[in-house]
Amino acid sequence: MLKKGIVLFVGILAAVNFLYGQNTVLDRVVAVVGDRIILESDLEKQAIQYRQQGVFSGGNLKCEILEDQLYQKLLLNQAELDSIEVSPNEVDAQMDQRIQYFISQLGSEEKLEEFYGKSILEIEEEFRPVISDQIMSQRMQSELTKDVDVTPTDVRKFYERLPKDSLPLINEKLQIQQLVRYPEISNLDILAVTQRLQKFKERIEGGERFETLAALYSQDEASAARGGTLGYVGRSDLVTEFAAVAFKLNVGQVSRVVKTEYGYHIIKLIDRRGAKINCQHILLKPKVKPAEKVQAYQFLDSVRNQILTDTLTWEQAVDLYSDDEETRNNQGLLINYQNGSSEFEKRQIQPAISQAIKKLNEGDISQPFEATDDNTKVVFKIVRIKRKKPAHTANLSDDYKAIQEMALQEKSSEHVEEWVDKKRESTYIRIIDEYKSCKFKYKWLK
Numbered sequence: 001m002l003k004k005g006i007v008l009f010v011g012i013l014a015a016v017n018f019l020y021g022q023n024t025v026l027d028r029v030v031a032v033v034g035d036r037i038i039l040e041s042d043l044e045k046q047a048i049q050y051r052q053q054g055v056f057s058g059g060n061l062k063c064e065i066l067e068d069q070l071y072q073k074l075l076l077n078q079a080e081l082d083s084i085e086v087s088p089n090e091v092d093a094q095m096d097q098r099i100q101y102f103i104s105q106l107g108s109e110e111k112l113e114e115f116y117g118k119s120i121l122e123i124e125e126e127f128r129p130v131i132s133d134q135i136m137s138q139r140m141q142s143e144l145t146k147d148v149d150v151t152p153t154d155v156r157k158f159y160e161r162l163p164k165d166s167l168p169l170i171n172e173k174l175q176i177q178q179l180v181r182y183p184e185i186s187n188l189d190i191l192a193v194t195q196r197l198q199k200f201k202e203r204i205e206g207g208e209r210f211e212t213l214a215a216l217y218s219q220d221e222a223s224a225a226r227g228g229t230l231g232y233v234g235r236s237d238l239v240t241e242f243a244a245v246a247f248k249l250n251v252g253q254v255s256r257v258v259k260t261e262y263g264y265h266i267i268k269l270i271d272r273r274g275a276k277i278n279c280q281h282i283l284l285k286p287k288v289k290p291a292e293k294v295q296a297y298q299f300l301d302s303v304r305n306q307i308l309t310d311t312l313t314w315e316q317a318v319d320l321y322s323d324d325e326e327t328r329n330n331q332g333l334l335i336n337y338q339n340g341s342s343e344f345e346k347r348q349i350q351p352a353i354s355q356a357i358k359k360l361n362e363g364d365i366s367q368p369f370e371a372t373d374d375n376t377k378v379v380f381k382i383v384r385i386k387r388k389k390p391a392h393t394a395n396l397s398d399d400y401k402a403i404q405e406m407a408l409q410e411k412s413s414e415h416v417e418e419w420v421d422k423k424r425e426s427t428y429i430r431i432i433d434e435y436k437s438c439k440f441k442y443k444w445l446k
Contacts, residue, residue, distance in 0.1 A: 189286040200282055219284055
């Protein structure tokens with residue numbers, strides 16, 4: 001089972017180029033950077049992508065796309081001069097993720113091959129250099145700006161010279177704490193699940209198709225749609241208990257029942273490719289009975305009343321009773337993984353929590369409510385608003401980090417502009433007449 005929090009990186013541009021790669025476009029070279037060319041079809045395909053996503057430009061969209069392409073080609077040209085390398089393993093990892101994404105969208109490897117008119121291996125060969133270039137340009141971009149920094153004095157001066165009507169409006173932000181309780185599941189319910197999986201194993205070994213049983217019964221909806229297939233994954237992509245069993249299987253072998261944080265599984269190994277495996281699994285989770293839910297609710301309601309009557313502090317209650325290991329040692333404080341802080345805008349809060357705190361003020365504690373955790377397990381919670389910062393115009397005392405980021409972005413942009421201007425003098429750059437009238441951000445023409 002894939003580790004919680006693993007993010008499937010999908011290059012949207014690559015996806016669209018792939019999906020529209022069969023369209024015939026009358027082509028011509030519109031620009032050259034070093035020994036790299038930019039084709040009219042490159043601009044057309046990306047313009048199609050933006051329009052499909054509802055992205056429209058206030059200026060000339062193709063000019064903006066061309067400038068981005070010029071910058072990417074210049075980065076690649078410099079990366080080669082600086083001998084920046086991308087390993088085959090890095091490219092393969094990105095490739096596997098994207099191929100699995102395409103398969104999940106189309107339904108199967110066979111449908112992907114049918115749609116594209118090529119085998120998976122041929123598709124991979126076609127996109128390998130594209131992905132290699134993307135990784136290399138990203139790495140070069142990081143190299144350009146890695147040493148750019150701003151001091152507190154820089155931040156203050158940046159803030160002071162910003163027109164007051166240009167200061168951003170900071171949305172209301174909340175700090176939220178939680179106390180989590182998992183309903184107890186009886187040994188009988190666990191036994192029922194493990195016995196069911198054991199019967200699935202026997203049926204598969206008796207000739208039934210793993211794919212059919214996974215599609216019908218697995219509670220991992222994402223992989224069930226693909227017959228339980230996870231795709232090629234490394235050991236580090238999987239939770240420990242799952243990987244320990246999956247990597248010991250022989251091709252075609254079905255595992256014993258495996259317990260993980262997600263539930264209970266049986267696993268079948270499909271193939272090995274270097275340090276990666278392709279496997280299938282069926283996931284079942286013991287059901288939580290209504291009586292167990294009522295018990296969890298009543299327990300949290302009792303804890304809440306003890307806090308409200310000052311029998312317990314919030315901090316003591318979390319330390320004693322919360323079942324969530326990630327937040328228990330931090331007074332239940334939730335972390336916003338989008339920005340690494342403990343502050344959330346309303347749109348970033350999980351719907352169940354958002355509903356529970358809708359009428360709460362700072363310091364208030366919600367009624368117990370039912371939710372699901374990151375592994376889709378049933379859980380009950382009470383939550384507390386630790387702090388509520390109202391919407392306001394950005395200022396240094398309350399929003400230093402946001403203003404610091406703005407100052408850093410400006411300084412990084414100036415650094416990149418200086419770099420482009422310098423490299424333009426020593427790099428062959430040609431743009432056809434039709435695009436010379438574009439209002440570029442950087443000075444591409446000498």
